[in-house]
Every structure is written in C-alpha cells, then in structure tokens.
Amino acid sequence: xxxxxxxxxxxxxxxxxxxxxxxxxxxxxxxxxxxxxxxxxxxxxxxxxxxxxxxxxxxxxxxxxxxxxxxxxxxxxxxxxxxxxxxxxxxxxxxxxxxxxxxxxxxxxxxxxxxxxxxxxxxxxxxxxxxxxxxxxxxxxxxx
Amino acid sequence: xxxxxxxxxxxxxxxxxxxxxxxxxxxxxxxxxxxxxxxxxxxxxxxxxxxxxxxxxxxxxxxxxxxxxxxxxxxxxxxxxxxxxxxxxxxxxxxxxxxxxxxxxxxxxxxxxxxxxxxxxxxxxxxxxxxxxxxxxxxxxxxxxxxxxxxxxxxxxxxxxxxxxxxxxxxxxxxxxxxxxxxxxxxxxxxxxxxxxxxxxxxxxxxxxxxxxxxxxxxxxxxxxxxxxxxxxxxxxxxxxxxxxxxxxxxxxxxxxxxxxxxxxxxxxxxxxxxxxxxxxxxxxxxxxxxxxxxxxxxxxxxxxxxxxxxxxxxxxxxxxxxxxxxxxxxxxxxxxxxxxxxxxxxxxxxxxxxxxxxxxxxxxxxxxxxxxxxxxxxxxxxxxxxxxxxxxxxxxxxxxxxxxxxxxxxxxxxxxxxxxxxxxxxxxxxxxxxxxxxxxxxxxxxxxxxxxxxxxxxxxxxxxxxxxxxxxxxxxxxxxxxxxxxxxxxxxxxxxxxxxxxxxxxxxxxxxxxxxxxxxxxxxxxxxxxxxxxxxxxxxxxxxxxxxxxxxxxxxxxxxxxxxxxxxxxxxxxxxxxxxxxxxxxxxxxxxxxxxxxxxxxxxxxxxxxxxxxxxxxxxxxxxxxxxxxxxxxxxxxxxxxxxxxxxxxxxxxxxxxxxxxxxxxxxxxxxxxxxxxxxxxxxxxxxxxxxx
Numbered sequence: 098x099x100x101x102x103x104x105x106x107x108x109x110x111x112x113x114x115x116x117x118x119x120x121x122x123x124x125x126x127x128x129x130x131x132x133x134x135x136x137x138x139x140x141x142x143x144x145x146x147x148x149x150x151x152x153x154x155x156x157x158x159x160x161x162x163x164x165x166x167x168x169x170x171x172x173x174x175x176x177x178x179x180x181x182x183x184x185x186x187x188x189x190x191x192x193x194x195x196x197x198x199x200x201x202x203x204x205x206x207x208x209x210x211x212x213x214x215x216x217x218x219x220x221x222x223x224x225x226x227x228x229x230x231x232x233x234x235x236x237x238x239x240x241x
Numbered sequence: 242x243x244x245x246x247x248x249x250x251x252x253x254x255x256x257x258x259x260x261x262x263x264x265x266x267x268x269x270x271x272x273x274x275x276x277x278x279x280x281x282x283x284x285x286x287x288x289x290x291x292x293x294x295x296x297x298x299x300x301x302x303x304x305x306x307x308x309x310x311x312x313x314x315x316x317x318x319x320x321x322x323x324x325x326x327x328x329x330x331x332x333x334x335x336x337x338x339x340x341x342x343x344x345x346x347x348x349x350x351x352x353x354x355x356x357x358x359x360x361x362x363x364x365x366x367x368x369x370x371x372x373x374x375x376x377x378x379x380x381x382x383x384x385x386x387x388x389x390x391x392x393x394x395x396x397x398x399x400x401x402x403x404x405x406x407x408x409x410x411x412x413x414x415x416x417x418x419x420x421x422x423x424x425x426x427x428x429x430x431x432x433x434x435x436x437x438x439x440x441x442x443x444x445x446x447x448x449x450x451x452x453x454x455x456x457x458x459x460x461x462x463x464x465x466x467x468x469x470x471x472x473x474x475x476x477x478x479x480x481x482x483x484x485x486x487x488x489x490x491x492x493x494x495x496x497x498x499x500x501x502x503x504x505x506x507x508x509x510x511x512x513x514x515x516x517x518x519x520x521x522x523x524x525x526x527x528x529x530x531x532x533x534x535x536x537x538x539x540x541x542x543x544x545x546x547x548x549x550x551x552x553x554x555x556x557x558x559x560x561x562x563x564x565x566x567x568x569x570x571x572x573x574x575x576x577x578x579x580x581x582x583x584x585x586x587x588x589x590x591x592x593x594x595x596x597x598x599x600x601x602x603x604x605x606x607x608x609x610x611x612x613x614x615x616x617x618x619x620x621x622x623x624x625x626x627x628x629x630x631x632x633x634x635x636x637x638x639x640x641x642x643x644x645x646x647x648x649x650x651x652x653x654x655x656x657x658x659x660x661x662x663x664x665x666x667x668x669x670x671x672x673x674x675x676x677x678x679x680x681x682x683x684x685x686x687x688x689x690x691x692x693x694x695x696x697x698x699x700x701x702x703x704x705x706x707x708x709x710x711x712x713x714x715x716x717x718x719x720x721x722x723x724x725x726x727x728x729x730x731x732x733x734x735x736x737x738x739x740x741x742x743x744x745x746x747x748x749x750x751x752x753x754x755x756x757x758x759x760x761x762x763x764x765x766x767x768x769x770x771x772x773x774x775x776x777x778x779x780x781x782x783x784x785x786x787x788x789x790x791x792x793x794x795x796x797x798x799x800x801x802x803x804x805x806x807x808x809x810x811x812x813x814x815x816x817x818x819x820x821x822x823x824x825x826x827x828x829x830x831x832x833x834x835x836x837x838x839x840x841x842x843x844x845x846x847x848x849x850x851x852x853x854x855x856x857x858x859x860x861x862x863x864x865x866x867x868x869x870x871x872x873x874x875x876x877x878x879x880x881x882x883x884x885x886x887x888x889x890x891x892x893x894x895x896x897x898x899x900x901x902x903x904x905x906x907x908x909x910x911x912x913x914x915x916x917x918x919x920x921x922x923x924x925x926x927x928x929x930x931x932x933x934x935x
Contacts, residue, residue, distance in 0.1 A: 108929065110929060111928075111929045112892070112931055133913065177915075179916035179917070183911070187892055187924070188891075188892050188893035190892050190905070191889065191905075192891075192905075193904075194886040194901055194902075195885070195901060196882065196883030196898070198899070199896050200872070202895065204885055204886055204888065205701055206706070207703060208885075212878070213867065213875065214704070215863060222860070223696055223858035224857055224858075225694050225856025226691040228716075228717040228854055229718070235650070235651060236615055236649065237683065237744075237765075238612065238647065238649075238680075239611070239612045239613075
C-alpha cells in the first residue's frame with residue numbers, strides 16, 4: 098500500500114497540525130497490522146520524517162520507531178494520532194470549556210485560584226468633599 | 242336684682258397689642274386693658290392680692306383711711322370712701338362706653354364730684370367678652386341724674402383720647418374708656434339711676450347713701466359658672482329706716498389654694514363691712530371687687546379646667562380631656578399656645594412610608610419647643626446667657642423670656658434652614674446694650690448630599706471584589722465605615738441627615754440610589770446650664786398674665802414679641818404640677834429668680850469641631866507584581882493555563898488553548914474507542930484550537 102510521509106512541527110494537542118508532506122512511498126505490512134499501532138516495511142526513503150499517513154486506514158500516525166535493516170529496508174512503527182486524524186470532527190464538537198486562552202471566553206468575575214495573588218496590598222484613595230466647614234460653628238438654643 | 246341691660250353690642254374690631262383695645266374674657270380676667278396710641282392706658286387687675294398696677298404705679302388695697310385704695314373694675318362700678326366723713330383719697334373707676342367725642346374735661350367742676358352725664362348717653366359697661374376679633378359689650382343703663390350738691394372732679398389722669406375700638410350703638414359711635422375719678426379731698430359718689438341700682442338711696446337732701454348693684458351681675462354669673470366657689474350666703478339685704486338700705490358687702494371668697502396674705506385679709510374685711518349711713522353727705526362705701534382667678538385652678542385637691550366657648554368661659558370641669566376652646570388657642574401664625582395643649586394625634590397606621598431613609602425630624606415652628614440658631618461666638622453666647630438669666634429688663638426692649646431647654650454649639654454639614662425673619666436678643670445688662678445678636682428660628686434640619694465619587698476597578702475581575710479588595714469610607718462626624726466591595730466600579734454619594742435638636746447626624750452612603758452603609762455621629766457640643774425645675778418656675782407664675790401672652794401672641798410668634806411684665810408682685814396662683822408648664826411666652830418673665838439659667842461652656846468628646854472634615858474613600862487591593870498591565874497575570878498564563886471560562890462553545894469557534902470538561906465524543910465517526918478516549922483526554926487536558934490549513 099502507499100503511505101505518505103510527513104514532517105509535523107506542531108504539538109500533539111494541536112487541532113490542525115502543521116504537516117509538511119514529504120513523499121509517498123510503498124509500504125508492506127509486517128505481520129498482522131493494527132490500525133492503532135501499525136508496523137510497516139518501506140524502502141529507506143533517505144529523509145527524516147515523524148508522521149505518516151495510511152490512506153487505507155484514513156489515519157495519521159506518529160512515528161514511534163524507525164529501524165534500518167541491511168539492504169536499505171526500513172521497518173517503521175507508528176501510533177494513531179486521533180486529533181489530527183479526526184480534527185474536522187473534533188472541530189464540530191460542542192464542548193463545555195473550563196478554561197480558555199481566548200479572553201472572549203473568559204469569565205473574569207469568577208474566582209480563579211490559578212491566578213497568583215501576593216499577600217501584600219496596595220492602597221488607593223478617593224478624596225471627597227469637605228463636609229465640615231471651617232469656622233467655630235453656630236449655637237442652637239431650644240426654648241419652650 | 243338684675244342689672245338693667247339695655248343693649249348688647251357686638252363689635253367686630255381687631256385686637257392687637259399695639260394700639261387697640263385688648264379685652265380678655267369676661268371672667269377669666271376681670272380687667273380691661275385699653276391702649277391708646279402706643280401707651281397702655283390701663284393695666285391688668287391683680288386680683289386677690291388687692292393690688293393693681295396702672296402704668297408704673299402700684300396701688301395697694303388697705304383699710305387705711307388715708308391711703309389710696311384704687312382698683313379697677315370691669316363690668317361694674319365701685320368706689321370707696323371713709324365712713325367717718327374724713328378726708329381721704331380714693332380712686333374709683335368704671336368702664337364706660339362714651340361717645341367718641343366725649344371730653345372728660347368737661348366734667349371738671351372743681352374738687353370732689355362725680356361723673357356726670359347730662360346728655361345721658363354714657364353707657365356703663367357691665368360685661369365684656371372676646372372671641373378673637375369679636376368683642377361683645379354689654380351695656381348697662383347710662384349714668385344720669387344730677388344732684389345739685391354734687392360737684393365735679395377734674396380727672397387729671399384721664400385723657401380724652403381717641404381710642405381705637407369704637408363701636409356703634411343706637412346711632413352713635415362709642416368708644417370704651419376707663420373713667421378715673423381721681424383723688425378727691427371731699428366726698429364724692431357716683432350717681433346711678435334707680436333703675437340700675439338694686440337698693441338705692443336718694444340723696445336729694447344731701448344725706449343718705451348710695452350703693453351699687455353692679456357687682457350682682459358679675460357675682461351671679463360667676464356663681465352660675467362655678468357655684469362651688471362663689472356663693473351668696475354672705476350676702477344679705479336689709480332695709481332699714483327711711484328708705485335707706487343696708488347691703489352687706491359681698492366679698493370675694495378667696496379661692497382655695499390661693500395664698501391669703503395680709504393684704505387680702507384686710508381687703509376682705511374691708512369690703513365685708515356693711516354699709517354705713519352717715520349724715521352730712523358722707524358716704525358709705527361699697528366695694529366692688531371681684532377677685533380674678535386663673536383659667537386653671539385647684540379646689541379641694543381637684544384641678545379644674547375652664548370650658549371656653551366662643552371666647553367666653555361657660556363653666557369649669559375637672560375633666561381635663563373635656564372639649565374646650567382653651568385647647569385650641571393659636572396665635573396668628575397658627576402655633577398652638579394653649580396652656581395645656583392637647584397631645585399629638587398618633588400616626589395614621591395606613592399611611593405608607595416608602596422611604597426607609599426619611600428622617601423623622603421635629604416639626605419645627607410648631608408645638609411647644611422652638612429652636613433658634615445663630616452664629617456662635619463668645620460674645621453671643623454670653624449675651625444669651627445674660628438674657629436668660631436676668632429678670633429686670635427694659636420693657637421697651639425685646640427680650641427673650643423662655644424656658645431654655647437646650648443649648649448646643651453645632652457644626653452641621655450645611656447651613657441650618659432658618660426663617661428669613663430674624664429675632665434679636667438684647668443684652669439686658671448695660672454693657673451689652675446695643676450689642677445685639679441676631680438669631681433665626683430653625684425651620685428644618687440641615688440635610689445635604691455629597692458626591693458622587695467614582696471608585697475605579699483595577700483588575701476588572703474577581704480581584705476587585707471581597708475578600709481580595711475592600712472599601713472603606715471615612716465619614717466626617719462618624720468615622721470609618723466599611724462599604725460592600727460591589728461599589729468598586731460604581732459611584733457612591735453620601736447623604737447627611739442631621740438632627741439639629743439632638744445635635745446628631747446620620748450619614749448614609751448610596752451606591753446609585755441604593756443605600757449601602759450608614760453611620761451616626763455627633764455634630765454638636767452641649768452647653769450645659771443650670772436651671773431650676775421649669776415646672777416649679779412656671780407654677781409660681783400667675784397665669785392671669787395670659788392677657789399679655791395673648792396680646793403678645795397676636796403678633797408674629799417668636800422671640801422678641803413679648804412684652805415684659807411690670808412689677809415684681811408675688812404671684813400666688815398655683816397651677817397644679819406639671820400642667821403649669823404652658824406655652825405662654827411671658828411666663829418666665831414673672832418669676833422672681835433671676836438666676837434661672839446660667840450658661841457655662843465646656844467641650845465634650847466626639848465633638849465635630851475637631852476632626853477630619855473631608856470624605857475619604859480607601860480601597861485596599863491585592864498586589865500582583867508579575868505583570869503590571871492588564872490582565873495582571875504572569876506572562877504566558879493565558880496560553881499555558883488559560884482563564885476561567887465556564888462557557889459552552891463549539892470547538893471551531895474557539896481559538897487558542899481550551900480545556901474542556903466532560904467532553905462528549907460519540908459524534909466522531911470512524912474513531913475507535915481508544916481513539917475517542919484519547920480525543921476526550923486531550924480536550925480535557927488542553928487542546929490548542931487553530932484554523933485549518935488552507
């Protein structure tokens with residue numbers, strides 16, 4: 098079967114990875130081949146790669162091992178990357194977000210124990226009006 | 242025998258104390274005060290003590306044959322003379338209604354004499370009643386007749402003045418005057434026609450006696466009103482001789498509870514002597530004297546209240562709650578000046594009070610207590626002290642004679658609402674003459690609102706709220722007061738509600754229109770003064786002076802409108818207990834203790850005179866020095882930790898880091914269980930959402 102070799106530069110938990118396509122190569126299954134963790138034999142592509150795509154499986158795999166055997170034969174193993182493989186499905190999910198980077202998603206009035214607070218305080222003042230006028234006051238007498 | 246009454250005339254005249262006739266109720270004050278122009282023509286009659294004052298002179302009643310024995314009577318005629326035909330000086334007076342053009346000087350005919358009215362148009366006034374501005378005059382028969390042997394007397398003290406208060410009767414305009422038959426060195430008498438007299442003697446031959454029954458009218462009326470006080474058991478009439486009649490003098494039973502002094506006893510003895518017949522043209526005397534009693538009196542340990550209707554005393558009752566016009570006396574400004582004003586009505590329970598912060602202040606200008614404000618300084622306070630403590634005053638000056646109940650130096654947050662009219666307190670001692678101070682009557686409490694003040698937020702998040710931030714406000718007079726933290730980011734104002742009477746103030750902090758805090762404080766310093774028991778003081782005063790009080794209160798109420806009493810006679814009418822505390826302005830003037838008030842000064846704690854005078858709002862916030870700009874979080878915090886969201890959204894609507902909770906991933910088709918679990922795990926630990934590649 099034909100597989101595509103990629104170079105991925107994004108973090109694993111990125112929805113749409115930045116994948117650079119390298120080349121298509123022919124791969125043969127070595128023994129029983131798991132969809133989740135396939136083992137394949139390819140000719141030495143002569144390039145570095147860390148992801149491959151199996152079209153027959155419809156999945157992207159992160160390379161977990163590459164072993165070069167005599168005769169320019171390379172044994173590769175991979176693990177399924179469901180984030181990349183199913184990113185379009187993930188994108189359509191309705192989720193309840195606990196925390197978010199986007200300020201538009203922030204609830205600032207909710208207490209956040211992750212924000213560090215110092216024990217020291219700062220004092221701000223607002224100076225108002227003078228209530229008691231200057232002078233000695235006045236006398237008020239009450240009579241019957 | 243009744244007095245022949247020929248007319249009752251109702252005169253709708255005005256009464257004030259400047260230049261009019263002031264006449265009190267017929268039986269509560271048996272005297273008539275007549276003013277002419279600006280001088281008091283006749284003063285009140287001092288009852289049981291048998292003294293009276295006229296102008297500035299005081300005339301005692303004695304049995305001395307050579308002493309003056311004058312008195313003024315109301316509604317009657319009286320005269321006195323010796324029984325032994327010796328020379329004496331006596332005064333006699335009568336209330337007369339005379340034609341306006343009447344000239345007393347025309348009666349002048351040498352020494353001795355009588356009032357003579359050849360025109361028969363002088364009317365004897367037998368009773369007077371007043372109902373505010375309506376005066377009812379009851380006219381008796383006129384004085385007429387001649388006795389050829391009589392001579393006429395110059396009444397040097399009676400002025401033919403054009404008194405105000407004239408009235409019309411029978412086609413002629415009358416004025417009410419007090420006719421003085423002044424001192425005489427010879428015998429004199431008044432000629433009263435038989436129709437007027439009960440038992441009368443003709444003196445056609447120069448002998449005989451004359452009497453007067455005018456007192457009967459008054460006595461009878463008083464008896465009908467208060468029989469337990471007045472009775473006629475002592476009055477007898479005997480007829481003897483050749484048409485001469487003896488009449489036991491009727492004398493005023495002293496009211497129980499009234500102190501009898503020596504003068505009274507002599508007076509009673511004097512008037513009780515029967516008529517004497519003499520020969521030679523001398524007379525006999527008959528005193529007409531009706532002791533005046535106060536409106537309220539005690540008898541047999543029971544207090545009595547006058548029943549007054551339309552200005553006339555119609556009776557007495559021991560039921561202090563009985564309806565009487567005396568409870569509704571008001572002056573021209575509407576102030577209740579009743580001796581014992583009715584208690585205030587309870588508040589209407591159905592009345593809504595939607596304003597929980599409405600102050601309950603005293604109804605200034607009404608009720609018994611009045612409050613006055615003046616800029617304080619040392620001299621003013623001293624003058625107030627002097628004015629309160631002195632007794633001897635110049636009647637031409639306006640004086641403050643009141644029961645001083647409080648004196649404070651206040652520094653309210655704003656000007657005290659006061660009437661535009663000013664009242665002056667004259668320094669009564671010589672060194673203060675002319676150094677007047679001006680005071681104004683307080684008309685309301687000085688309330689004011691300060692602000693608003695905006696309290697900015699800093700963090701724009703939970704850190705602007707308690708317990709992270711807190712707000713305190715310093716309220717002058719009251720001190721520090723905590724505010725709820727929700728005022729941060731809003732504006733506050735401070736309203737001061739003052740109680741000028743108590744000298745206290747309440748500050749209420751509003752956030753918008755909602756009160757959020759309140760505090761109380763003191764804005765005054767009490768000036769303590771020493772005073773004797775006020776009730777006792779007033780109890781000793783003669784309530785009969787209400788005549789003056791009435792006159793005084795006819796003018797604008799307030800300080801300075803009181804005419805000081807004249808003389809220092811020992812007042813003896815006793816009011817019962819605390820009911821003596823009445824609203825008559827001039828009561829205080831009648832006490833003899835000149836040290837009624839003694840104002841001294843001292844400072845006290847909590848005085849607003851020394852303290853911070855400005856509103857200060859203090860906001861205490863947490864510090865965060867990691868990032869000095871909003872949102873005041875560590876660098877990278879948003880990208881690595883994220884802010885609290887707690888919101889629902891689609892993943893593709895987000896950008897950046899999202900950390901989800903309880904993600905539902907069953908909708909992702911084609912993924913194995915393990916893959917779904919992984920997707921769920923990543924979403925719940927942090928997924929960076931970005932845009933799909935183009």
